[in-house]
Amino acid sequence: MNHKRILLKAIAVAALALPMASATAQGRTGVVKIGINEMLSGMFVTVGVPASAGVRLAVKEINDKGGVSVGGTTYKFEITEADNKSSTADAVAAMNKLVNDDKIKFVFGPTVGALASQSQEVVIPAKVINFSAATTWQSGGMLAPSSKATLLMGTQMAVSAISTIDIGAMKEYGVKKVAFISPDDETTKANMVPFETAAKAAGIEAIFILHPPKTTDYSSFVTRAGGEKVDGIYFLYPQANAPDILRAIVELKIPIKVFGGRALDPQFAVKTAIGRPLPFPFYSTLNTPSIDYPGNAQVKAFAERLRAFDPKVVGSTANFVFFSYDFMHMLAEAMKIAGTVEDTERIGKVLTSMTYSGVAGKICYNNPAMRTASLDGGLIYVRDGKIEGKTFPSSCK
Amino acid sequence: MILFLQHALNGISLGAVYALIAVGITLVYGLSRIIHFAVGELVMLGAYVAWETWRLTGSHTVGLAAAAAVLAVIGMITERGIFRFTLREPLTGFIVSLGLIMILQGIGIEIWSADPRRADPPLAGSWDVSGLIFRKQVAINIGVSLLVLLAAYAVLMKTRYGKAVRAVADDPSAAALMGVPVRFIIMTTFIVGAALAGVGGWVVLTNGSISPFVGEAYLLRGFAVALIGGLGNVQGAAVAGVGMGVAESLAAGYGSPGWNDAYVFGIVILILLWRPTGLGRGSSGAHL
Numbered sequence: 001m002n003h004k005r006i007l008l009k010a011i012a013v014a015a016l017a018l019p020m021a022s023a024t025a026q027g028r029t030g031v032v033k034i035g036i037n038e039m040l041s042g043m044f045v046t047v048g049v050p051a052s053a054g055v056r057l058a059v060k061e062i063n064d065k066g067g068v069s070v071g072g073t074t075y076k077f078e079i080t081e082a083d084n085k086s087s088t089a090d091a092v093a094a095m096n097k098l099v100n101d102d103k104i105k106f107v108f109g110p111t112v113g114a115l116a117s118q119s120q121e122v123v124i125p126a127k128v129i130n131f132s133a134a135t136t137w138q139s140g141g142m143l144a145p146s147s148k149a150t151l152l153m154g155t156q157m158a159v160s161a162i163s164t165i166d167i168g169a170m171k172e173y174g175v176k177k178v179a180f181i182s183p184d185d186e187t188t189k190a191n192m193v194p195f196e197t198a199a200k201a202a203g204i205e206a207i208f209i210l211h212p213p214k215t216t217d218y219s220s221f222v223t224r225a226g227g228e229k230v231d232g233i234y235f236l237y238p239q240a241n242a243p244d245i246l247r248a249i250v251e252l253k254i255p256i257k258v259f260g261g262r263a264l265d266p267q268f269a270v271k272t273a274i275g276r277p278l279p280f281p282f283y284s285t286l287n288t289p290s291i292d293y294p295g296n297a298q299v300k301a302f303a304e305r306l307r308a309f310d311p312k313v314v315g316s317t318a319n320f321v322f323f324s325y326d327f328m329h330m331l332a333e334a335m336k337i338a339g340t341v342e343d344t345e346r347i348g349k350v351l352t353s354m355t356y357s358g359v360a361g362k363i364c365y366n367n368p369a370m371r372t373a374s375l376d377g378g379l380i381y382v383r384d385g386k387i388e389g390k391t392f393p394s395s396c397k
Numbered sequence: 398m399i400l401f402l403q404h405a406l407n408g409i410s411l412g413a414v415y416a417l418i419a420v421g422i423t424l425v426y427g428l429s430r431i432i433h434f435a436v437g438e439l440v441m442l443g444a445y446v447a448w449e450t451w452r453l454t455g456s457h458t459v460g461l462a463a464a465a466a467v468l469a470v471i472g473m474i475t476e477r478g479i480f481r482f483t484l485r486e487p488l489t490g491f492i493v494s495l496g497l498i499m500i501l502q503g504i505g506i507e508i509w510s511a512d513p514r515r516a517d518p519p520l521a522g523s524w525d526v527s528g529l530i531f532r533k534q535v536a537i538n539i540g541v542s543l544l545v546l547l548a549a550y551a552v553l554m555k556t557r558y559g560k561a562v563r564a565v566a567d568d569p570s571a572a573a574l575m576g577v578p579v580r581f582i583i584m585t586t587f588i589v590g591a592a593l594a595g596v597g598g599w600v601v602l603t604n605g606s607i608s609p610f611v612g613e614a615y616l617l618r619g620f621a622v623a624l625i626g627g628l629g630n631v632q633g634a635a636v637a638g639v640g641m642g643v644a645e646s647l648a649a650g651y652g653s654p655g656w657n658d659a660y661v662f663g664i665v666i667l668i669l670l671w672r673p674t675g676l677g678r679g680s681s682g683a684h685l
Contacts, residue, residue, distance in 0.1 A: 041506065041510055041512060042512075042608075042610075043513060043608065043610075045510075045512045045513075046512075210653075211649070211657065212614075212657050212658050214610065214611075214613070214614055216513075216601075216604065216605035216606050216607070216611070217410075217411060217604050217605050218605075219407040219410070219532070219535075219646070220404060220407050220408070220411075220645070220646040220649035220650055221649055223400070223403050223404055223407055223646075223650060224404075224649060224650045226400075227400045227650065240512075240513045240606065241513070241605075241606060243515065243606075244515070244605040244606055247518070247521075247605075251521070251522060251523045251530070251532045251533075251534075252403075252523065252530050252532065253523065253525065253530055
């Protein structure tokens with residue numbers, strides 16, 4: 001009887017030991033969960049879909065290459081994606097689920113500041129690394145060195161730098177007074193002060209016409225801009241509504257020298273909602289490289305990979321893919337350097353001290369005033385129906 | 398002065414949609430005492446029906462007819478399937494209409510997703526009359542809304558059917574004793590109200606982009622207009638709709654535009670404090 005027991009125990013131990021021995025021979029493996037909290041529907045869908053695709057493509061590429069090796073263990077990434085429907089309440093609920101229910105330590109999004117400024121309250125106490133292009137993080141001081149929210153990682157350049165590019169284009173066209181038209185919300189307010197500062201520095205008067213969110217009939221606001229005798233109009237967002245405002249400007253015959261906007265599709269200017277080219281020049285500032293008008297071979301090759309991966313990512317807002325794609329790769333590199341996939345504070349410190357060579361040029365957090373990323377930016381002009389691009393290289397070394 | 402007139406003109410276009418919605422609300426309330434809050438979602442459905450029809454046929458005229466016709470059917474279905482069971486308890490009908498908002502929005506998101514959609518405008522460009530700019534599409538939209546409202550008014554005031562509607566609104570029991578088919582007449586107001594919302598949806602589509610949430614903005618204003626015009630008062634609703642649109646546009650033009658909603662609803666509150674039953678005649682009850 002005793003022999004029988006000993007034999008059974010030996011078989012049981014052997015059965016348990018076999019897979020372990022096999023795992024040691026093949027190397028240990030693990031899974032790191034990555035959360036995505038993006039606007040996959042709703043009014044900011046054109047921002048959320050590419051931002052999500054960037055993470056998904058990067059994760060696929062990393063996993064296809066066998067994953068990331070950290071401390072002798074090879075980890076693959078697993079994505080949990082949540083659609084916040086472009087709503088603040090849904091963004092907070094999604095973040096609660098990702099962080100508190102699914103115990104995810106790395107989350108991308110929401111990319112829009114109005115949503116991120118609320119969902120940040122979930123990630124900060126949970127010590128989650130949260131990547132977002134939210135401008136509200138910049139205006140709210142969340143990315144300042146003095147802030148306790150050290151794991152919020154801004155994925156776009158400082159708004160002041162983008163505003164300087166915006167106003168530079170207005171100045172190029174000889175604009176003296178510009179109307180900044182955008183919804184009355186946190187994202188807009190985060191952009192207003194840098195825009196006004198840059199305008200003042202360039203000797204341009206800026207007036208702000210904020211409209212209720214969900215506006216689609218811009219007649220009243222455009223008429224007001226005309227009444228203020230502006231000679232330039234700048235439209236911050238939502239990008240999907242740009243044809244509506246352009247149609248109102250053209251049909252109400254507002255005499256402007258140029259129309260500018262953030263990450264707008266230049267095709268809006270070539271074939272507008274009114275079915276013919278705009279009667280004034282158009283430009284679009286990009287705080288990333290352009291997918292449609294790639295400035296170099298690397299971006300061009302990436303654009304083709306991206307289109308093959310997710311054909312839904314189209315138009316100028318496809319550029320929002322750069323708010324996540326390189327940063328996902330950068331996160332994997334930071335985990336390797338930090339030697340951990342658990343200690344988010346250590347990974348966070350590595351992220352802010354490294355330089356990563358990505359598709360969007362050299363990427364780093366070299367801004368001493370706040371944790372905003374530096375990466376290649378761009379400007380697209382439409383003049384006489386022709387589209388031209390210009391690149392502003394990253395300041396990382 | 399030109400700028401002021403331009404803002405007023407922009408506002409008339411907005412007000413035309415509010416008037417269409419408000420007349421629908423007021424008709425339904427006048428006969429059933431049900432405050433039909435889901436009418437904003439009917440506008441949304443009308444806009445999508447017009448959009449789908451435009452995609453299939455390339456015609457906005459067919460889109461307009463389809464929006465009115467399909468919404469009329471939806472109006473009948475909702476009355477037959479839901480609201481007729483709440484006629485004795487209008488408060489229940491109101492709560493049911495709140496639930497209907499969620500259901501119709503959910504259906505909209507399921508079928509069309511929450512992404513904004515737009516159609517090529519039927520008429521682009523504008524006329525410049527001594528500095529006052531008339532957008533061609535806006536002129537068409539105002540014309541269509543005016544025609545529809547005038548037709549609704551003429552039917553109510555000049556036909557036997559209209560007489561029956563007014564009789565039911567004044568005293569349903571007496572109307573029934575006189576042989577008026579009260580339940581049938583009530584059902585028709587749901588149909589007409591929904592068809593008007595369908596036309597409103599078409600106007601919204603031709604003005605800009607649409608999404609499953611587009612009804613929200615119009616519902617509150619449509620309801621406020623119905624209150625100002627006097628619940629149950631069709632003429633009051635039409636006039637108040639245009640007034641609301643103009644007030645909103647002037648607020649955007651001369652006030653702090655971000656406070657637009659606050660200005661508009663501030664005016665609504667002041668009017669209702671001054672005249673709790675609205676500006677229209679006999680709005681404490683039903684006067685069609």
